[in-house]
Amino acid sequence: MMAIKEKEIPKFLVSRRYISVVIAFIVLFSGLFLFIYQPFSLAVWFSTADSLSFSLSLLFYILSIIILVVSRMTMYYLQDRVDLTTMTYIWWIMFENIAISLLYTLITIKFFPVEGISTPTIATRALMCVTLILAIPNALVLFYAAYKAKCEELQATQYRLQRLSEEYRLLESNTQHELRAAAMVQSKTQPQQPQDATPRMINLYDNNGTLRLTLNIDSLYYLESEDNYIKVYYKHNDKIVSYMLRCRTRSVEESLAGTCMVRCHRSFIVNINKISVMEDDRRMHYLSLDDDSIRRIPVSKSYYESLVAKLNTIT
Numbered sequence: 001m002m003a004i005k006e007k008e009i010p011k012f013l014v015s016r017r018y019i020s021v022v023i024a025f026i027v028l029f030s031g032l033f034l035f036i037y038q039p040f041s042l043a044v045w046f047s048t049a050d051s052l053s054f055s056l057s058l059l060f061y062i063l064s065i066i067i068l069v070v071s072r073m074t075m076y077y078l079q080d081r082v083d084l085t086t087m088t089y090i091w092w093i094m095f096e097n098i099a100i101s102l103l104y105t106l107i108t109i110k111f112f113p114v115e116g117i118s119t120p121t122i123a124t125r126a127l128m129c130v131t132l133i134l135a136i137p138n139a140l141v142l143f144y145a146a147y148k149a150k151c152e153e154l155q156a157t158q159y160r161l162q163r164l165s166e167e168y169r170l171l172e173s174n175t176q177h178e179l180r181a182a183a184m185v186q187s188k189t190q191p192q193q194p195q196d197a198t199p200r201m202i203n204l205y206d207n208n209g210t211l212r213l214t215l216n217i218d219s220l221y222y223l224e225s226e227d228n229y230i231k232v233y234y235k236h237n238d239k240i241v242s243y244m245l246r247c248r249t250r251s252v253e254e255s256l257a258g259t260c261m262v263r264c265h266r267s268f269i270v271n272i273n274k275i276s277v278m279e280d281d282r283r284m285h286y287l288s289l290d291d292d293s294i295r296r297i298p299v300s301k302s303y304y305e306s307l308v309a310k311l312n313t314i315t
Helices: 016-041 051-076 086-111 119-184 249-255 301-312
Strands: 201-205 209-216 220-228 229-236 239-246 262-267 268-271 276-282 285-290 298-299
Touching: 016 051, 016 119, 016 276, 051 086, 119 201, 119 209, 119 229, 119 239, 201 249, 209 239, 229 285, 249 268, 262 298, 262 301, 268 285, 268 298, 298 301
Parallel strands: none
Antiparallel strands: 201 209, 220 229, 220 268, 229 239, 262 268, 276 285, 285 298
């Protein structure tokens, strides 16, 4: 039987920004949740009524945050070495839940034993509670990320419509100019071709072959791959904006062949006309583009030589 390849998780799930937001949200949400849940449970000992309960509550919170930070940062640093599939991510989160639940169970049976409730029962309740606490913030942040992607898609669609309208007006103007020029010249004279003032445009399609974004290539800065998505960064109204395109990196790279867009990393395709500096930092090369709001873009060893060769062709 042919094995089914598991799908990799979106890269934003292991980005520093996403990890920071999730952990901060978990800390705030868990405090509110336990405050509401405490009166209804016999095994919850969080309290500020005495110094012991307060100290252990604070210790548990700090250790739980440390477990989450260490776990997520380990995932962040392993993302380029290990294929993080959906199942791997789910199991990783479950091990986080189990680790925090065991910590809670150990503190409970050591300092706050409850008569009539066994250790397995406490551990099971703790695992259910921790799983719920961690699941809700993760789900809310995921929904927000999806909402943001839709907003970026709408913004890019508006930009594309604006560019198409400008192109239509320009083509109409060129057509009228060509007709006037043809009427003024002699029949034996070769009519002079009007200067092509049409900006160089590129079309970006999704996996279904639907045109999603039309850009002047001079406004395009770079593309970043995120699993089955491509994040397109371009300048609009003197501001760098992005658009999430459902398309594989290889398909976009093939459609951009012969342009100034060059792959410099397995996750990045950059406009070489926007490069201002390429520098060496700790045995790794980085590109700085001509807009200070854009972060440095890494250059991997496998693409370094082809990038340099392309840069040498620029006059």
